[in-house]
Amino acid sequence: MARTEYYDDPDAPKPNSLVVAASAVVTDAQGRILLQRRRDNGLWALPGGGMEMDDSLPGTAVREVKEETGLDVEITGLVGTYTDPRHVIAYSDGEVRRQFNVCFTARITGGELNISDESMELRFIAPDELEALPMHHTQQLRIRHFLERRREPYLG
Template sequence: MGRTEYYDDPGAPEPNRLVVAASAVVTDEEGRILLQRRRDNGLWALPGGGMDMSESLPGAAVREVREETGLDVEITGLVGTYTDPRHVIAYSDGEVRRQFNVCFTARVVGGGLAVSDESTELRFVAPTELGSLPMHHTQRLRLRHFLERRAAPYLG
C-alpha cells in the first residue's frame, strides 16, 4: 500500500480518520538512532504506528518497535506530542489520516534486528548522518527535539 504525506498543502485530500499513534527514538550504546526505510514511501523514519484499543500508548510504541524492527525495548522517556493539523497522510486504500503521535525514547532490552514487511532496511544512524537521509520533515522535527535534550517534552 502506498503512502503520501502532505504538509501545509492546500491540495491535500480531506482527512477521513484520526489515528492515535506512538513512535520511539531507540538508541544504542554509541548514541546512534534506530531508523527504518519505509516500504510504502521509501523515506527513513522512526519506528511507530497506530495504537490498538487494548493497549496503552507506551505499549503501542513497544509493540510497533518489535513488529517493525525485531527489537524488544523499554520506554525511558518522552520526546513530545505531535498533533499538527497541517500534516495529512493519504494511503492508496483511500484512508486519509490526521495523526496524533506521541514520541517516546527507548532502549533495547532484547531481540535482534529483522526487517519487517513495512520496511526495506533498518539501521542505527549516527546523529551526524541524519541530514543526508531522505526523510519527511515531521520525522526530522522529532529527531531534532530529541537531540536538543530538552528539559521538557515538546507539546505541539
C-alpha cells in the same frame, strides 16, 4: 499500500480519519538512532504506528518497535506530542489520516534486528548522518527535539 505525506499543502486531500499513534527514538550504545526505511513511501522514519483498542501509548511504542525491527525495548522518556493538523497522510486504499503521535525514548532490552514487511532497511544512524537521508520533516522534527535534550517534552 502506498503512502503520501502532505504538510501545509492546500491541495492535500481532506482527512477522513484520526489515528492515535506512538513512535520511539531507540538508540544504541554509540548514541546512533534506529531508523527504518519505509516500504510504503521509501522515506526513513522512526519505528512506530497506530494504537490498538487494547493498548496503551507506551505499549503501542514497544509493540511497534518489536513488530518493525525485531528489538525488545522499554520506554525511558517522552520526546513530545505531535498533533499538527497541517500534516496529512494519504494511503492508496482511500484512508486520509490526521495523526496524533506521541514520541517516546526507549532503550533496547533484547531481541534481534530484523526487517519487517513494512521496512526495506533498518539502520542505526549517527546524528551527523541524518541530514543525508530522505525523511519527512515531521520525522526530522521529532529527532531534532530528541537531540536537543529538552528539559520538557515538546507539546505540539
